[in-house]
Amino acid sequence: MQINFIERKGHVLTRSTLKCLSQVASINPTLGCIHQCVYCYARGYSMYPGDGNVLVYGNMPEKLKRELTTRRKLPDYVFFSTTCDVLQPIPQVLRVTYELMSTLLEHGVGINLLTKGRIPLKFLELFSRYRKLVHIQVGITTVDRNIQKKIEPFAATPQERLLNIKRLCEIGIVPEVKLDPLIPGVTDTESNATALFWEIQGFGIHSACMNYLFLRPQIKKNLCKALRNTPFLQKILSYYQTGMPLNLLAERSRVTALAVEYRRQAYENISRWAKDFGIDAYVCGCKNPDITGEPLCGMNWGQHCEKHLGQKQLF
Template sequence: MQGVLDWEVVPVKKKGPVLVRARFGCLSSLHSLNITRGCSFDCIYCYARSFTNSPPRKTVYLYQNLVQELTRQLDSPFRKTRIKGVVFNTASDCFQPHPDILKATFEAMETILLRGIDLHVLTKGVIPKPFFGLFSDHLSSVKPSIGLVPDNPVYKVIFEPNAPSFVERLKNIENLNRIGYAPGIRMDPLIPFLTDQTDLLELFFKTLKGFDVGSITVSYIHLRPAIRKEFQYRLPELYKKIIQLAFPSSEYHQVGTSTLTRLIPVSLRHKGYQKIKDIAHHFGFTVRVCQCKNPDLQGDLCYSDQSQPSEENLPEQLPLFT
């Protein structure tokens, strides 16, 4: 985690609502909340880099007035929309290891839970000890998920340079098990030829057998224009070639509401997902394919009360690396 220490956390004021209605696929009945703008985990596939207000690299903006604005929004007598649940970390991670970020995260989560609102959290970070006490006081309201892909040290160094290790994330699962949770597992993003190898998948599911986990959802990586530029700038040549092999077509699709995205060919994804399902089944697990990120495949919804997203192909074509 040494790389995280090189990042600067800059306090800024949040302008506009703290809670906004999520617009992506099966999250659309929830409201989203991000503690920061930017993320020190520095995952190079992060789509939030495409935001026009994204901070410079090695900088994180922390919303210093977030808890006050959150309280005002939740308690407003003029609020007309019922807040069914709040999902954290749609464009950052609230468990970045900085004391001010963690303090704001704890206060925001406590504010939400004390009002009887469900809390959905997907994280790649290390969950600190005080949060387990908070979660245990609201067992029926917290819905935790851990971002975890098969353990490949090369993947970790190149694609998630500052994020916690595979072992550290397993510790999250263990700690959540101790207080009564079986967290969901989000295998996302998978990189073809790098994290979907048979031996890695077998070891992955064999390792998970030692824990109590909930639903397991999988999706291969997408290639958005901003991510393509990030890959061009930061990937070693060998891994640029791997990505080129995975994305032979230059066709863009619309995934979710307005996201221009290149998808790995459907035949490759179908074959990969079937292999993952077969290996998972051997170890006693059922794996779901994320429908939101695979609109051209028969997949599953992350939340069962959601309607399926629509699919629309866009004709725009761009070269992969130019």
């Protein structure tokens, strides 16, 4: 793994190119991610530095401080991050991320974080001081370590993510679970889903967002490379033989999605299984515009922060 510092030239707070987050201030403190999840769309971006390389914007914390002093209005909240996991276990990344988050929280700006990494205790202590300004989604689709390490080789283990949830709940932050991406025939089975719901039910989790894996050429290439010697690959690809092209609201792109009938029925099944454990599993409108009118992620997060902050300025 090669870690190098680079300079951020433009603004720190930017609008995401993802439609679901287009009205949200977002921060991407790195290019590249050590987790190397096989389904990661960012690995196909032209700016991606290549597997095994992480570029850290070392000057970003100081630029953010200057930027906040010159802005006429501060955003309600900031999303971390659309192209990487900011809690990947790299000291340089964690240091920059901590400085960015602490600066925002000190200015009364909320943070929204989606992670599949392990949350260090230092971050938990920070979050506990500003719990009303912190909204966290923990990405987890299975508690089966054998499955997880094939699709997310360097991300936190399922047990580490369950520990994240436990510790967050202990400091008064109830996270949302992100079932994303579900992989057909692998993580969307009743046995896999109910095993996960059984584990998280005791923490008071009441909400889970669902999305299925969609395919792009780079994602398919990564799947074939990572899973070529496993029983998963042909099973997964067989489900997409009857797939369909889909224009995502979440991005300005066209992907191959599972057949709408499959997704609709599978979402209904998972929602029913989750309900047995007191969990509301809903379908994200960002990646399923042909199925649901559920508000986009940015709208949901905006409502969350508005409730806590009593403000309306998203960006």
